[in-house]
Amino acid sequence: MTSSSAPRQNPLEATAALVFATVSILVFIGASIWFWTQAPETVASHFDASGQPDDWSSKAGMMAVLVPLGIGFPLIFSIRWIWEKLPTAIINFPNKDYWLERGEHAYLYDCLMQFLRTLGGSLALLFTTILVMILREGRGASMPTGMSFVPTVFFLVIAGLATWRTYRQLKP
Numbered sequence: 082m083t084s085s086s087a088p089r090q091n092p093l094e095a096t097a098a099l100v101f102a103t104v105s106i107l108v109f110i111g112a113s114i115w116f117w118t119q120a121p122e123t124v125a126s127h128f129d130a131s132g133q134p135d136d137w138s139s140k141a142g143m144m145a146v147l148v149p150l151g152i153g154f155p156l157i158f159s160i161r162w163i164w165e166k167l168p169t170a171i172i173n174f175p176n177k178d179y180w181l182e183r184g185e186h187a188y189l190y191d192c193l194m195q196f197l198r199t200l201g202g203s204l205a206l207l208f209t210t211i212l213v214m215i216l217r218e219g220r221g222a223s224m225p226t227g228m229s230f231v232p233t234v235f236f237l238v239i240a241g242l243a244t245w246r247t248y249r250q251l252k253p
Contacts, residue, residue: 089188090188090191090192090195090250094195095191095194095195098194098195098196098198098199098202099159099198101198101199101202102155102158102159102198102199102201102202102205103159103202104202105155105201105202105203105204105205105206105209106151106152106155106156106202106205108205108206108209109151109152109155109205109206109208109209109212110152112209112212112213113144113147113148113151113212115216116140116144116212116213116215116216117140117144119216119220120140120215120216120219120220121140121219121220122139122140123137123138123139123140123219124137124138124139124140124143124215124216124218124219125137125214125215125218125219126138126142126143126215128214128218132214132230134218140219143215147208147211147212150204150208151204151205151208151209151212152205154201154204154205155198155201155202155204155205156201157201158197158198158200158201158204159194159197159198159201161190161194164190164193164194164197165190169181172193174189174192174193174247174251175247175248175251175252176251176252176253177189177251179251179253180251189251192247192250192251193247195243195246195247195250196243196244196246196247199239199243200239200240200243203235203236203239203240203243204236206232206235206236207232207233207235207236210231210232210235211232214232
């Protein structure tokens with residue numbers, strides 16, 4: 082494949098994925114600060130299948146778990162050099178060998194980064210909704226039955242669309 086016919090990722094899409102991840106991290110940080118100032122000292126730490134709390138822990142304990150996850154995953158997913166340093170053998174992506182054989186390493190990693198940043202941003206938003214659910218419960222406003230599934234469905238839809246988009250981008 083010559084360089085003139087080489088696939089190119091839309092720069093707007095790549096930028097949008099990075100902006101989405103960045104804004105999602107900032108939203109999560111804002112929600113974390115709000116949670117810290119508003120939540121009672123003891124909060125729900127686990128919800129059953131119907132969305133009702135069935136375990137409790139300290140606010141500080143919840144923050145010690147959720148903040149590193151809510152910031153860490155999207156941040157790690159957004160740093161390209163981390164993924165480029167990994168052996169390509171452990172990266173499982175559609176048609177990876179096709180693109181590598183044609184010298185399209187940059188294109189493959191552009192697609193990977195767009196996927197990971199979208200996934201990371203949606204994870205930050207998922208953790209944000211978890212904080213909101215915990216805070217609502219801590220303030221005595223329980224979630225309606227089944228509402229706890231909405232953030233999960235939202236995350237799964239974004240992850241599914243990102244996967245579909247990546248598959249289409251990497252189809253030879």
